Each structure stands twice: as C-alpha cells, then as structure tokens.
Amino acid sequence: MTIQSALKALERLLGDRLVTSDAVLAQHGENETYFTNTPPDAVIFPENTEDVSQIVKLCNMHACPIVAYGAGTSLEAQHLAVQGGVVLDFSNMNSVLEVRDEDLTAVVQPGLTREDLNTYLRDTGLFFSVDPGANASMGGMAATRASGTTAVRYGTMSDNVLAFEVVMADGTIIRTGTGARKTASGYDLTHLLIGSEGTLGIITELTVKLHGIPEAVSAATCRFDSVEDAVNTVILTIQSGIPMARIELLDDVMVRGFNTYSKSDLPEKPHLFVEFHGSPTAVAEQAENFGDIAGEFSAEDFAWTTKLEERTALWAMRHKAHYASWSLNPGKKFLATDVCVPISRLAEAVVKAKEDSVRLGLTSTIVGHVGDGNFHCGVGVDTDNPDEIARVEEFTDNLCKLALRLGGTVTGEHGIGVGKIKFMDAEHGAAVPFMRAVKAALDPNNILNPGKVIPTATDKR
Amino acid sequence: MTIQSALKALERLLGDRLVTSDAVLAQHGENETYFTNTPPDAVIFPENTEDVSQIVKLCNMHACPIVAYGAGTSLEAQHLAVQGGVVLDFSNMNSVLEVRDEDLTAVVQPGLTREDLNTYLRDTGLFFSVDPGANASMGGMAATRASGTTAVRYGTMSDNVLAFEVVMADGTIIRTGTGARKTASGYDLTHLLIGSEGTLGIITELTVKLHGIPEAVSAATCRFDSVEDAVNTVILTIQSGIPMARIELLDDVMVRGFNTYSKSDLPEKPHLFVEFHGSPTAVAEQAENFGDIAGEFSAEDFAWTTKLEERTALWAMRHKAHYASWSLNPGKKFLATDVCVPISRLAEAVVKAKEDSVRLGLTSTIVGHVGDGNFHCGVGVDTDNPDEIARVEEFTDNLCKLALRLGGTVTGEHGIGVGKIKFMDAEHGAAVPFMRAVKAALDPNNILNPGKVIPTATDKR
Structure with missing residues (x-):
C-alpha cells in the first residue's frame, strides 16, 4: 500500500491518462511564489465526477496522497504535492453547467476560471463578484476561501458558494447545500469545505451566487500624508453606511512599484482607490x-469618475500589484503574504509592518483590502542568499504574530497551505485538536492533500 | 453512568444551583408550537464559561444529555431535552461584553436577546440586523442559523457571526474565528457550529457584526392579483440591483389574519411589504x-413613506404574523413551518402549498422572506383530533417534499430540531453519514442535545 502500488492500480484503470512525463510533473510542481518546485508522482486530468470518484477510491485503498489542482495560482503552496502522490488537474472540467438568471446563480465545474465565467456571463447582465486578482479556478478559490477587492461589498467565497458536489476521501459523491439562497438544514458542510484546501473532500461542482451588473459605477482616488489618515477615512466611510464596492489602500512603496511597472506618475504617498456601484444618482452621491470624509482627513487630489476607460486603467494598475511589487525586486523570487486585523487596528498593523521591513533591510510593498482590514506585503527573496531568506522569514513571522496580537488572523485570503501551517497552533490553540478530529473523521487515511492546514508536531511554532 | 449518577455529581458540584423543581422543569419543557411539554431532569443557570465547562465535563463523564437553552423560542423543539438530562439556561449569561464601534462588532454572551442588544446599542448609531421576529437569544439564533426579514440585505446568522467561544463535549474551551472581518485560516468551525443546534458544542460567547443605522429608511406596500405577479416583481427588483432591506410576501389568508388580529383593513389579496435603507436620495429613488417594477406586474395601491410612525406600524403588524396566523385558528395549538426554494420556483411553491392546505381542509397563512425564496406556513392544530393531526402532518410533509423537488431545502431558518429530522436523509442523502462522522468525532458520547439534527434509523422517511 504505497504511492507506487497506487500508480500501478491507477495505470490499469486509466492507461495513458495517467501522466508521468517530466515536463507535466514539473509544471504541476511550479508556483507563483518562492516555494521550491515540487513535482508530484503523476498527474491525471479527470473528465467527470465519476472519474474523480474512482480515482479517489483507488488512492484511498492504497493510502496514496491526492491533491486537487485548479489554475495553480495558490500563494501558500496549497496545490503542491508535498508528500508526493497524484495531482488531479481539473482543467478538463471547466464548463458552465447552467446559469439560472432568475435565481442569480450559476452551476459550474471546478476547473473553470473566474474570468472565463464572467466572459460566459457577458450577455446576461450578471457577473461573478469574487476577484482575487489572479485568474484562479472556481474550485481552487472555494477551497482556499479566496476573496479580493470586491469582498467588502459582495463578500468572499465563503459568502458566494451556495452548494457543492464533492468527492469524499472514500470516493463517495455527496451534495452539500441546495439551490435556495439560504438553509438551516443540517451541518454546514459547504462552509466546512470552503477553505479546507482539498484536505476534507474534492470539489467537483459548485453552485455560486451571481450579482446584477450595476447600472452605474464610479471610481475615486485620493492620497494622504499618512496611513492613519487613509484608514480613518475608511472607518468613517463604513460607519456612515456608504456602500463601497471596492476600497484599496496602497502604501508609498506600492505606489512606487506602480510608477515603475505601469509607468504612472502618482506621488509616492499612501493612496486610496475606491469604487461605488449603484444607480447613476447613487454612485455620484x-x-x-x-470625498467629503476624505477631506476631513486632509486627503489631496481627490478625483472621481464614471468613465469606463479611466476606471479600467485604474483597476488594471491595481490588479498588477503582484507584478509591480515584484518589479521592485529585480532578479529575485517573490513572496506575497497576507494578514487580516480588526479595522480599528489596521493603521497600527500597517505602520509596524513597514517599520519592520525597513529594519530588516527589505523592500516590501503594502496593498490592502482595507474595508476588510486585510492587507498584503510583497517582498523579494533572493533564494540563494540564506541571510535574506532568514530576514524575510523573520518579517513574515513578525507580521503573523502582530496580526494575532491585534486580534486578527494570520491570513485573510491566501490560506494556510504550507506557508502558514506553523501558526495554526498560535492562532487556533485548543481548537486545533478538534480540527484534527474532523480531518480524521472525514479522511481517515490522510490521503487528501496531506501536509496542509493541520499541523503535525514538527509544524509547531 | 446514567442521568441519575450525573445529577448526583452535579449536585455535589453545584448544591442548590441544580434546579429540579417541577415548575422550572415544566417551564423548560414548554414551546411556542405544538410539541408536547418535555421537561428535563434538571436545569442549571450557568454564570460563566468555566461553569459551563465543568458542568459539561461532568455530563460527559456520566454520558448525560445536556441541552443549551436561550429564550425558548425555537420552532422545531431544538431547546427540548427529548432524551432527558440537563438543560443549561443561559439567562444569567446575558451581558454585552464589548462594543467595538470602529470595527462594527460586538462581543456578547449567548443569553442576551437581540432586542436587549439593540437597546444597548441605541446611542451608538449601530444596530444588530438579524431579526427572526421572536425576541430570541443570540446563542440560540446562532445555534439554529436564524435569519428573518432583513436577511435579504444584511444576511442571516451565518453571515453575521465572526467568532465564538465554545465549550466542546469534553469540557474544553475553544475559540473559533477572530475579531477580523474575514479569515482563510484553518477549518471554518464557526460556520460548522452555526446551525448545529447545540449538538457539536455549547456557545458561551459570540462576536457579531453590527451595521450603521441607515440615514434614511423608506417603506412601501402594494397588492397584486396573484402570487406570481408579486414574486415576478421581486425577481425583477433583485435583478435590477435595487438593494432591498426587507421584502415580505403575504398571501390573502395572512392578510385576513392581520385584519383580524391587528384591526387593519387591507384588501384580502397577496401583498408585498418592502423597506429600503440608505441616503434620503437613495431610498426615495x-x-x-x-414602484415602477411593481406597476409592470399590475400592482395596485402602491404607496411609500419615510415616516417613522407609518413604518413602525407596518412592521409591528408584520412581526405579529405568528399570532395573527394563530388567531385564525382559535382554541388550537399552532404550527409554524418554513421551507426555502430557489426564487424562480417560489410562486409555484406558494401556489401548490395553498392548494394543498385547501385540499386538506386546513387554514394556512403564508408569509415569506421572498427575497430569499423562504416562506412560512402557519397552521392551527387541534392536538385532541388525530385526524387533524394527520392532515397537518401530511401538509408539512408535502411542503418539505415540494421544496426538495424544486431544488430547495426543508428549512430556510427554523432549523431541523425534532420536527424536520425525518427529512434529513431525503435532503442530504449520502452526506448524512459524513455529518454523523463529524458529530461522533466532536461528541463521541452523544451528550450534546441528542436526538436533534442527525437522524437515527427510526427517523428515516
């Protein structure tokens, strides 16, 4: 009962659909951040749910690790087969199965990317709101509890999935949730699976919420002398009940990154990028x-527009934050980390993070979904320089400890994966054994993405 | 290891804090619907979390059932000790521990009622949104995944709890979630506990979201010739992105109940009651x-107001739906059931439910949170009349089967409790054994509210 015996059994089942070519394995070991390439032992491209069920059943019989793979855009190595075994690449299960426009829902396969879903929806007047920046897969976004710039208005994946079809560790196919918009029926397995990173079950179908494309959109930008002024603007805006669709904080270093990468010429000070959705009257108001609130906190250069081309340029720039941050660290690998704190502690968290990066001699950008208290630090890493690796590790460790000290979480939207597993005990304490009990109950042979989320003794910090 | 041995051990621990007087036992066996009075063996009023932990630990050692009790307003007998044992009445743990106005959150104890929380918040400009009608406790609302009239705008309990302190079955005190507005860290035990009806852990503290009291509120009413016209108005309103704060459908029988109970003189036709929150300009728009959309579906007597006294009168009437429905069934017990379907199937569901109640010779009102596809039927039951009991049971059974056939759920907000447990297999199928595995992993001795949510062989339908 080993990976090798599983591969033999899988080959009997699948023939040359069991892919073991070096190129494909290496491709599935790649990642967008600083983790070492970690190829699996084999890759399979399932065609349908029954396929997944049979494969998982075999893997379970042979105690062989199995890792679901969407678009490979995870930032904490969730998609890497760190204990070897089989990667299930869902790129062939990428269909929109149904759009129910009266219900504002869509039924999709997990390999579909969010951009492809929105392209498909183009003529319906509806859109799928969750937007983590990367063109991630729907299954991967659900599995990592992704969110992004629009979460402050439309919610995260946790708020936008109504139902799943899931293959459990023994190959059983189950359905969680229904087509109704809410339910009080039974344990909420849907939410238990969202953010479980493929460790409790493998998502084979999702029913997600859609939203009406707003009649009008306005976008605004302004800059501040301090991060505190920017955050206080956000707090008062939220308290005033102004429904923001997006509200993004960029620190001076991030602005420098945009100026370098996107050839903009913004003053290198903290900025807010904001968007409003509604009727033409509402978005203007x-x-x-x-703008009035921002003015109370000495904002400069407040400007707003409803023009599509100006808005598109603004958010195109924002969406390139990952690469713009990277551009400040030429020739290095890149680590994009995130934490989330109560918004009342956000200014303190951002200021302390900036001080720490300076102290450690690192170039870190900060860009945040500030309405949620969630922010990202982007740091270059020279992976050939042990001293720099140590300083980057110290930086991210300090950031996580800071977030916990301020009553927050070590990750708002990137997830635990491998990168944050050492903080599971610090964040969840006495709850970890109960998470482990749930894992053991649902995946007794520990075949589903082993090594992720649930810490073992060596992961302690 | 019995209930009796547990009571002896608890008496040693608690002295006369272990209450066994007939009056208190009977009071905790009562319910607002048609279930037989089901007194527990003892009642304890815990003072703090450590208290709860010690009591649960003892109950676990003696395999004694323990049931958390809030305000006793459950509609599916969630709060009844159907297998005997101990009821933990949280009325002494009813404090607001902290209001974090910059974060729009509050930390509260489970025995606090939602009305007391909103009274406490009166001067802050903030409010707690979830409103199931009854003045339920915060712990009970979380445990049953309650929602209500404002869910279409502000969400259900599932959307409004950020964090818990929970006593697990072995007495361990854990924390789930954080003070941040979102997290991607670890399994979502918060959502697993929401709606678990006290069967997986006992909530001893909640961190909940608050919302800013809107600057302006407008309310509107109109009536229709048919339920279809009313529902189509709602669908188009939602598709148009008009942000409704409340949208309630009342059928002709419900309107008759209001006319009887609240001395109103509304024409006995389907009505919509609607509310909008925002700026004065926005709510007027x-x-x-x-109104324009309702007009397309031949609405009559459309009227809207921002006047506080008129709005208050409207929603006061709506909130008395339970008693107004009951008033149509004088001298009987009363069953309030709920289902939830995709909104595209709502008109069909309501029409079929009405036909079935007429066929069975029952007087059933229908009132619904129609923006969510969730509706309630209120039926009188003469519990001394076996034939009527059988017809009421046939009616609710048919309603549940109909909801499932239309892609919905057997309960949108009342929960499973005892009343709906026979439909767990029909709704969740192959997922039930995994729910049972989670229950066994977290409560191996089955002490936490046994007999609820998870069906045994005899609960099958």
Whole structure:
C-alpha cells in the first residue's frame, strides 16, 4: 500500500491518462511564489465526477496522497504535492453547467476560471463578484476561501458558494447545500469545505451566487500624508453606511512599484482607490460623500469618475500589484503574504509592518483590502542568499504574530497551505485538536492533500 | 453512568444551583408550537464559561444529555431535552461584553436577546440586523442559523457571526474565528457550529457584526392579483440591483389574519411589504424604481413613506404574523413551518402549498422572506383530533417534499430540531453519514442535545 502500488492500480484503470512525463510533473510542481518546485508522482486530468470518484477510491485503498489542482495560482503552496502522490488537474472540467438568471446563480465545474465565467456571463447582465486578482479556478478559490477587492461589498467565497458536489476521501459523491439562497438544514458542510484546501473532500461542482451588473459605477482616488489618515477615512466611510464596492489602500512603496511597472506618475504617498456601484444618482452621491470624509482627513487630489476607460486603467494598475511589487525586486523570487486585523487596528498593523521591513533591510510593498482590514506585503527573496531568506522569514513571522496580537488572523485570503501551517497552533490553540478530529473523521487515511492546514508536531511554532 | 449518577455529581458540584423543581422543569419543557411539554431532569443557570465547562465535563463523564437553552423560542423543539438530562439556561449569561464601534462588532454572551442588544446599542448609531421576529437569544439564533426579514440585505446568522467561544463535549474551551472581518485560516468551525443546534458544542460567547443605522429608511406596500405577479416583481427588483432591506410576501389568508388580529383593513389579496435603507436620495429613488417594477406586474395601491410612525406600524403588524396566523385558528395549538426554494420556483411553491392546505381542509397563512425564496406556513392544530393531526402532518410533509423537488431545502431558518429530522436523509442523502462522522468525532458520547439534527434509523422517511 504505497504511492507506487497506487500508480500501478491507477495505470490499469486509466492507461495513458495517467501522466508521468517530466515536463507535466514539473509544471504541476511550479508556483507563483518562492516555494521550491515540487513535482508530484503523476498527474491525471479527470473528465467527470465519476472519474474523480474512482480515482479517489483507488488512492484511498492504497493510502496514496491526492491533491486537487485548479489554475495553480495558490500563494501558500496549497496545490503542491508535498508528500508526493497524484495531482488531479481539473482543467478538463471547466464548463458552465447552467446559469439560472432568475435565481442569480450559476452551476459550474471546478476547473473553470473566474474570468472565463464572467466572459460566459457577458450577455446576461450578471457577473461573478469574487476577484482575487489572479485568474484562479472556481474550485481552487472555494477551497482556499479566496476573496479580493470586491469582498467588502459582495463578500468572499465563503459568502458566494451556495452548494457543492464533492468527492469524499472514500470516493463517495455527496451534495452539500441546495439551490435556495439560504438553509438551516443540517451541518454546514459547504462552509466546512470552503477553505479546507482539498484536505476534507474534492470539489467537483459548485453552485455560486451571481450579482446584477450595476447600472452605474464610479471610481475615486485620493492620497494622504499618512496611513492613519487613509484608514480613518475608511472607518468613517463604513460607519456612515456608504456602500463601497471596492476600497484599496496602497502604501508609498506600492505606489512606487506602480510608477515603475505601469509607468504612472502618482506621488509616492499612501493612496486610496475606491469604487461605488449603484444607480447613476447613487454612485455620484456616494463618491461625493466619500470625498467629503476624505477631506476631513486632509486627503489631496481627490478625483472621481464614471468613465469606463479611466476606471479600467485604474483597476488594471491595481490588479498588477503582484507584478509591480515584484518589479521592485529585480532578479529575485517573490513572496506575497497576507494578514487580516480588526479595522480599528489596521493603521497600527500597517505602520509596524513597514517599520519592520525597513529594519530588516527589505523592500516590501503594502496593498490592502482595507474595508476588510486585510492587507498584503510583497517582498523579494533572493533564494540563494540564506541571510535574506532568514530576514524575510523573520518579517513574515513578525507580521503573523502582530496580526494575532491585534486580534486578527494570520491570513485573510491566501490560506494556510504550507506557508502558514506553523501558526495554526498560535492562532487556533485548543481548537486545533478538534480540527484534527474532523480531518480524521472525514479522511481517515490522510490521503487528501496531506501536509496542509493541520499541523503535525514538527509544524509547531 | 446514567442521568441519575450525573445529577448526583452535579449536585455535589453545584448544591442548590441544580434546579429540579417541577415548575422550572415544566417551564423548560414548554414551546411556542405544538410539541408536547418535555421537561428535563434538571436545569442549571450557568454564570460563566468555566461553569459551563465543568458542568459539561461532568455530563460527559456520566454520558448525560445536556441541552443549551436561550429564550425558548425555537420552532422545531431544538431547546427540548427529548432524551432527558440537563438543560443549561443561559439567562444569567446575558451581558454585552464589548462594543467595538470602529470595527462594527460586538462581543456578547449567548443569553442576551437581540432586542436587549439593540437597546444597548441605541446611542451608538449601530444596530444588530438579524431579526427572526421572536425576541430570541443570540446563542440560540446562532445555534439554529436564524435569519428573518432583513436577511435579504444584511444576511442571516451565518453571515453575521465572526467568532465564538465554545465549550466542546469534553469540557474544553475553544475559540473559533477572530475579531477580523474575514479569515482563510484553518477549518471554518464557526460556520460548522452555526446551525448545529447545540449538538457539536455549547456557545458561551459570540462576536457579531453590527451595521450603521441607515440615514434614511423608506417603506412601501402594494397588492397584486396573484402570487406570481408579486414574486415576478421581486425577481425583477433583485435583478435590477435595487438593494432591498426587507421584502415580505403575504398571501390573502395572512392578510385576513392581520385584519383580524391587528384591526387593519387591507384588501384580502397577496401583498408585498418592502423597506429600503440608505441616503434620503437613495431610498426615495429605490422606492420609486420598485414602484415602477411593481406597476409592470399590475400592482395596485402602491404607496411609500419615510415616516417613522407609518413604518413602525407596518412592521409591528408584520412581526405579529405568528399570532395573527394563530388567531385564525382559535382554541388550537399552532404550527409554524418554513421551507426555502430557489426564487424562480417560489410562486409555484406558494401556489401548490395553498392548494394543498385547501385540499386538506386546513387554514394556512403564508408569509415569506421572498427575497430569499423562504416562506412560512402557519397552521392551527387541534392536538385532541388525530385526524387533524394527520392532515397537518401530511401538509408539512408535502411542503418539505415540494421544496426538495424544486431544488430547495426543508428549512430556510427554523432549523431541523425534532420536527424536520425525518427529512434529513431525503435532503442530504449520502452526506448524512459524513455529518454523523463529524458529530461522533466532536461528541463521541452523544451528550450534546441528542436526538436533534442527525437522524437515527427510526427517523428515516
């Protein structure tokens, strides 16, 4: 009962659909951040749910690790087969199965990317709101509890999945949730699976919420002398009940990254990028009310627009934050980490993070979904320089400890994966054994993405 | 190891804090619906979390059932000790521990009622949104995944709890979630506990979201010739992105109940009651846009107001739906059931439910949170009349089967408790054994509210 015996059994079942070519294995060991390439032993491209069920059943019989793979855009190595075994690449299960426009829902396969879903929806007047930046797969986004710039208005994946079809560790196919918008029926397995990173079951179908494309959109930008002024603007805006669709904080270093990468010429000070959705009257009123609040905190250069081309340029720039941050660290690998704190502690968290990066001699950008208290630090890493690796590790460790000290979480949207597993005990304490009990109950042979989320003795910090 | 041995051990620990007087036992066996009075063996009023932990630990050692009790307003007998044992009445743990106005959160004890929380918040400009009608406790609302009239805008309990302190079955005190507005860290035990009806852990503290009291509120009413016209108005309103704060459907029988109970003189036709929250400009615009859509579906007597006294009168009437429905069934017990379907199937569901109640010779009102596809039927039951009991049971059984056939759920907000447990297999199928595995992993001695949520062989339907 080993990976090798599983591969033999899988080959009997699948023939040359069991892919073991070096190129494909290496491709599935790659990642967008600083983790070492970690190829699996084999890759399979399942065609349908029954396929997944049979493969998982075999893997379970042979105690062979199995890792679900979407678009490979995870930032904490969730998609890497760190204990070897089989990767299930869902790129062939990428269909929109149904759009129910009266219900504002869609039924999709997990390999579909969010951009492909929105392209498909183009003529319906509806859109799928969750937008983590990367063109991630729907299954991967659900599995990592992804969110992004629009979460402050439309919610995270946790708020936008109504139902799943899931293959459990023994190959059983189950359904969680229903087509109704809410339910009080039974344990909420849907939410238990969201953010479980493929360790409790493998998602083979999702029913997600859609939203009406707003009649009008306005976007605004302004800059501040300090991060505190920017955050206080956000707090007062939220308290005032102004419904923001997006509200993004960029620190001076991030602005420098944009100026370098996107050839903009913004003053290198903290900025807010904001967006409002609604009727033409509403978005005009909201932008102006926001401008008044920003003015109370000495904002400069407040400007708003409803023009599509200006808005597109703004958010195109914002979406390149990952690469713009990277561009400040030429020739290095890149680590994008995130934490989330109560918004009342956000200014303190951002200021302390900036001080720490300076102290450690690192170039870190900060960009945040500030309405949620969630922010990202982007740091270059020269993986040939042990001293720099140590300093980057110290930086991210300090950031996580800071977030916990301020009553927050070590990750708002990137997930635990491998990178944050050492903080599971610090964040969840006495709850970890109960998470482990749930894992053992649902995946007794520990075949589903082993090594992720649930710490073992060596992962302690 | 019996209930009796547990009671002896608890008496040693608690002295006369272990209450066994007939009056208190009977009071905790009562319910607002048709279930037989089911007194527990003892009642304890815990003072703090450590108290709860010690009591649960003892009950676990003696395999004694333990049931958390809030305000006793459950509609599916969630709070009844159907297998005997101990009821933990949280009325002494009813404090607001902290209001974090910058974070729009509050930390509260489970025995606090939602009305007391909102009274406490009166001067802060903030409110707690979830409103199931009854003045339920916060712990009970979380445990049953309650929602209500405002869920269409502000969400259900599932959307409004950020964090818990929980006593697990072995007495361990854990914390789930954090003070941050979102997290991607570890399994979502918070959501696993929401709606678990006290069967996986006992909530001893909640961190909940608050919302800013809107600057302006407008309310509107209109009536329709048919349920279909009313539902189509709602669908188009939602598709148009008009942000409704409340949208309630009342059928002709419900309107008759209001006319009887609240001395109103509404025409006995389907009505919509709607509310909008926002700036004065926005709520005026939204009410008028809604009126235009309603007009397309031949609405009559469309009227809207921002006047506080008129709005209060409207929602006071709506909140008395339970008693107004009951008033149509004088001298009987009363069953309030709920299902939830995709909104595209709502008109069909309501019409079929009405036909079935007429066929069975029952007087059933229908009132629904129609933006969510969730509706309630209120039926009188003469519990001394076996034939009527059988017809009521046939009616609710048919309603549940109908909801499932239409892609919905057997309960949108009342929960499973005892009343709906026979439909767990029909709704969840192959997922039930995994729910049972989670229950066994977290409560191996089955002490936490046994007999609820998870069906045994005899609960099958």
